[in-house]
Amino acid sequence: MKPLNEIKLNFPSRSANEGFARAAVAAFVSQLDPAVDELADIRTAVSEAVTNCIVHAYPDTIGTVYLTVRLFADGKISIKIRDKGCGIADVKQAMEPLFTTGGEERSGLGFSVMESFTDKLRVSSKKGKGTVVTLEKYIALRESAPSAAKPL
Amino acid sequence: MALRMETESDSLTIWLSGELDHHSARRMREEIDAAVERIKPSRLRLNFADVGFMDSSGIGLIMGRFRLMQLYGGTLEVAGASERIRKVIRLAGLDRLNVLKESGEDLSAKDDSGVPHAGR
Numbered sequence A: 001m002k003p004l005n006e007i008k009l010n011f012p013s014r015s016a017n018e019g020f021a022r023a024a025v026a027a028f029v030s031q032l033d034p035a036v037d038e039l040a041d042i043r044t045a046v047s048e049a050v051t052n053c054i055v056h057a058y059p060d061t062i063g064t065v066y067l068t069v070r071l072f073a074d075g076k077i078s079i080k081i082r083d084k085g086c087g088i089a090d091v092k093q094a095m096e097p098l099f100t101t102g103g104e105e106r107s108g109l110g111f112s113v114m115e116s117f118t119d120k121l122r123v124s125s126k127k128g129k130g131t132v133v134t135l136e137k138y139i140a141l142r143e144s145a146p147s148a149a150k151p152l
Numbered sequence B: 001m002a003l004r005m006e007t008e009s010d011s012l013t014i015w016l017s018g019e020l021d022h023h024s025a026r027r028m029r030e031e032i033d034a035a036v037e038r039i040k041p042s043r044l045r046l047n048f049a050d051v052g053f054m055d056s057s058g059i060g061l062i063m064g065r066f067r068l069m070q071l072y073g074g075t076l077e078v079a080g081a082s083e084r085i086r087k088v089i090r091l092a093g094l095d096r097l098n099v100l101k102e103s104g105e106d107l108s109a110k111d112d113s114g115v116p117h118a119g120r
């Protein structure tokens, strides 16, 4: 299915951009008129994925974070967060609750949050090459479906 | 911007505000830890009433302060958290650490004037 609308956003892995990324995705996704809770779920999941690029993928450098958001007519929102950072050696282990390589102040719950606040989470990674996280969420379409963007 | 703090006997209450993510957590953590080390309270209460957003970085912050207070033989309480923030806290199983105060137990959680209650 073709998306109704799509944005791509690239930004440097500075921690100040965590808030920017959440706000930008929320503003775009609002075209589908999500409920307050659905929007909050999306903001939280995006924050986790973007933070991981900033904290883990590019630990000692500033790299680029690549964000793509697609909106579909059936209410599906697909969000891809990609980095060209250090990659993850063992994705299954990384996704386990409480697993972290980030030391004392990381909780190891980022992937758990992404998983429980979205409908689908896919992670693929290659050591030394980078990581792609894809989040999918279905939002309930409402009768008064608003100005949902016109097909591309 | 400094965090609002109030001490009462051996309790220290700190009001967090804004969006709590990895970016903002560092400064909050430094301020909290400096105050705890200076005052050495037996009870630290973190009030989340003015926190509009929190991701798992907030969990890291709460767990870290829990450990810090244990080190001093004190306790940690989390008050004023919205239903949204409770959702993240529950996911982390932090409710089992018994730090989360029901809003009913916590008057300041219902106070949106932002003014701390005196004389409690």
Ligand SMILES: Nc1ncnc2c1ncn2[C@@H]1O[C@H](COP(=O)(O)OP(=O)(O)O)[C@@H](O)[C@H]1O
Pocket (backbone or CB within 6 Å): A048, A052, A053, A055, A056, A057, A058, A083, A085, A086, A087, A088, A094, A095, A099, A100, A101, A102, A106, A107, A108, A109, A110, A111, A112, A131, B056
């Ligand atoms: N984009 C990424 N690049 C490299 N490593 C990552 C990335 N995302 C996650 N990881 C790894 O997976 C672990 C778990 O991530 P997460 O569940 O978000 O917890 P936390 O960020 O608190 O460590 C991280 O500690 C890190 O080792």
Ligand SMILES: [Mg+2]
Pocket (backbone or CB within 6 Å): A048, A051, A052, A109, A110, A111, B056
């Ligand atoms: Mg994380």
